[in-house]
Amino acid sequence: MKLILLGTGGPKPDPNRQGPCLAIQIADQVILFDAGRGAGTQLARAGIPVETVNPICITHHHYDHIGNLGDIILSSWNLGRKDPLLIFGPDGTAGMVNVLLGQVYNKDINFRMIEAGSSGVALTDIGTLVRAEDVQPGTVYENDRVKIVCDYVRHGHGLGISPKIWQCLGYRIEAEGKTVAVSGDSVDCQGLDALARDSDALVLSCYLSAGEMADREGKLISEHILTGSLQAGEIARKVNTGKLILTHIREKSDALLEEMAGEIRIGYGGDIIVGRDLLVIEV
Numbered sequence: 403m404k405l406i407l408l409g410t411g412g413p414k415p416d417p418n419r420q421g422p423c424l425a426i427q428i429a430d431q432v433i434l435f436d437a438g439r440g441a442g443t444q445l446a447r448a449g450i451p452v453e454t455v456n457p458i459c460i461t462h463h464h465y466d467h468i469g470n471l472g473d474i475i476l477s478s479w480n481l482g483r484k485d486p487l488l489i490f491g492p493d494g495t496a497g498m499v500n501v502l503l504g505q506v507y508n509k510d511i512n513f514r515m516i517e518a519g520s521s522g523v524a525l526t527d528i529g530t531l532v533r534a535e536d537v538q539p540g541t542v543y544e545n546d547r548v549k550i551v552c553d554y555v556r557h558g559h560g561l562g563i564s565p566k567i568w569q570c571l572g573y574r575i576e577a578e579g580k581t582v583a584v585s586g587d588s589v590d591c592q593g594l595d596a597l598a599r600d601s602d603a604l605v606l607s608c609y610l611s612a613g614e615m616a617d618r619e620g621k622l623i624s625e626h627i628l629t630g631s632l633q634a635g636e637i638a639r640k641v642n643t644g645k646l647i648l649t650h651i652r653e654k655s656d657a658l659l660e661e662m663a664g665e666i667r668i669g670y671g672g673d674i675i676v677g678r679d680l681l682v683i684e685v
Contacts, residue, residue, distance in 0.1 A: 403428055404426070404682060404684055405425070405603070405647070405682070405683040406681075406682050407424060407647070407680065407681045408425055408444035408445065409438045409439065409444055409679060410648075410677040410678060410679055411679075412652055413464065419651065419653070420439050420444055421466045421469055421470065422436045422461075422467050422649065422650055423435070423437055423440075423470070424649070425445070425448065425450060428547055428577045432456070433457060433548070433550070434459070435459050435461065436460060436461055436586070437458060437468060437469070437470045441473070441474055442473045444679065447680060451481070453479075453482060453483040457489065457490055457550075458487070459542065460489065460491030460495055461570060461571050461573070462491075467587070471498075475503070476510065479531055479532070482524075483526065486532070486533050487532050488535070489533070489535070492537070492569035493536050495535070496535055496536050539552060542573070547578070548577040549575070550573055550575050551574045551597070552573050553593035553594075555571065556593070556626075557589070557627060557628070558627050572586045572593060572594055572597045572598075574598070580603075581600070582603045583603070583604045583605065584597075585604065585629070588628075589624075590633055590637050595640070595641055601643045602645065604637075604638060604647065605647045605677075606634055606637065608629050608634045608650065608662070609623060609624075610623060610631065611630070611654065612662075613658075613661075632665055634648065635670040638669070638670040639671070644673065645672060645683075646670060647677055648666075648675065651677065
């Protein structure tokens with residue numbers, strides 16, 4: 403199983419880190435987790451044809467995780483995709499995709515269909531090509547080589563946000579005798595524990611170093627919204643993951659990144675990889 407970190411940043415535009423997006427390659431299949439800022443371009447840089455990606459698994463609906471979803475859908479279709487594109491995500495995902503196709507990009511789609519008809523180039527009906535589904539905890543997708551399971555994770559719910567209205571997912575991928583957990587945006591919680599337990603690798607959001615958690619905002623973020631360095635080490639140790647891969651990192655210096663990794667080592671003795679865009683990791 404090969405992991406390609408396409409985007410390791412967060413909501414703030416960062417010239418060195420694109421929005422959250424992870425590709426997992428299993429044999430000739432590429433599965434995408436989230437589609438943040440620059441995801442389509444990053445796929446091209448990684449040498450992955452966008453029209454071959456399937457399925458796409460969305461963790462939640464913050465704009466930095468879905469901002470490039472429309473681009474990936476339309477680019478995949480416009481480049482001649484024939485097989486159905488499956489999109490899974492929390493409540494509201496299917497509706498969001500319907501709005502993208504039926505309203506946001508409706509005129510673009512109609513234009514390209516007319517253009518294709520005039521030029522004699524075959525273009526599949528995008529309405530039948532794209533299949534989006536809202537999913538709940540359990541098996542999301544399975545074939546003869548990969549199984550994907552999801553569970554709810556906590557991301558902002560400690561602020562009083564209803565989990566019925568604001569659903570956030572993490573994923574567990576089992577393939578080639580290996581297991582990888584993808585946290586999405588999460589703090590320590592039961593769902594993340596279940597997904598990451600005894601995994602070979604955990605791709606974990608890790609936004610702040612200990613020093614960045616010292617003020618009121620930092621404390622609130624690390625407690626309720628996104629894992630920080632000290633929590634990341636404790637989570638990795640508790641779930642007994644073999645490799646901890648950090649992503650969703652706020653812009654910081656190389657020295658602070660190294661300091662953050664050192665803080666994680668206080669609680670975790672396994673391999674730690676501080677993610678960077680286009681890094682390829684074999685699991």
